[in-house]
Amino acid sequence: MTLLQVISAVEAAAMRQKSLRMIVRNDIFRLNTYADARYGVFGWTQGRHSGSASNDLMSWRFTFFYIDRLNESGRNEVEVQSVGIETLRNIIAALRGAGLEADSWTFETFTQRFMDECAGVFCSITLTAPVGWTCEETWPDFRRSDFNKDFLII
Numbered sequence: 001m002t003l004l005q006v007i008s009a010v011e012a013a014a015m016r017q018k019s020l021r022m023i024v025r026n027d028i029f030r031l032n033t034y035a036d037a038r039y040g041v042f043g044w045t046q047g048r049h050s051g052s053a054s055n056d057l058m059s060w061r062f063t064f065f066y067i068d069r070l071n072e073s074g075r076n077e078v079e080v081q082s083v084g085i086e087t088l089r090n091i092i093a094a095l096r097g098a099g100l101e102a103d104s105w106t107f108e109t110f111t112q113r114f115m116d117e118c119a120g121v122f123c124s125i126t127l128t129a130p131v132g133w134t135c136e137e138t139w140p141d142f143r144r145s146d147f148n149k150d151f152l153i154i
Contacts, residue, residue, distance in 0.1 A: 084121035
C-alpha cells in the first residue's frame, strides 16, 4: 500500500461517519482558516512512517483528530469528547476492513479555541500494511569499460 492509498482509505472511512461533516488535511490548525467550518471535523497529520528490509510491512504513523464546537455554556465538553472517541474508534475499525492493521492507539482529550471554542480528542496511531513491492528496472551497465567504445565515459 502506498501513502496515498493509506490516506485515501482513512478519508473514505471518515466520510462514512455520521458525526463528521468536514475533513482537514495534514494540519489541524487549517481549521482556523474556515469561518464557516462544518462541525464535527475530522483531521489528520502525518508522523514518521517506517519500513524494514526484514519484512514486507510498512508502518504509517498518524494523529487523527475529532473536533466539535462547544455550546455557550461549555457543558457539552465531555459529550463532544465521548463522541470523538467513538468516531475515531469507528474509523480505526473501518480501516481494519481496508487492510490496515493497528495494534494499539491512544486518545487524548482537549479543549481548544479555533475560530470557535471547541473540544475534541486526538488519537496517536500506527497503521501497518503490506508493501506492494515493485522490481526496479534493470538496464545494461554501459559504464563498464569492456562494454564497447560507443558509450562515452569521462
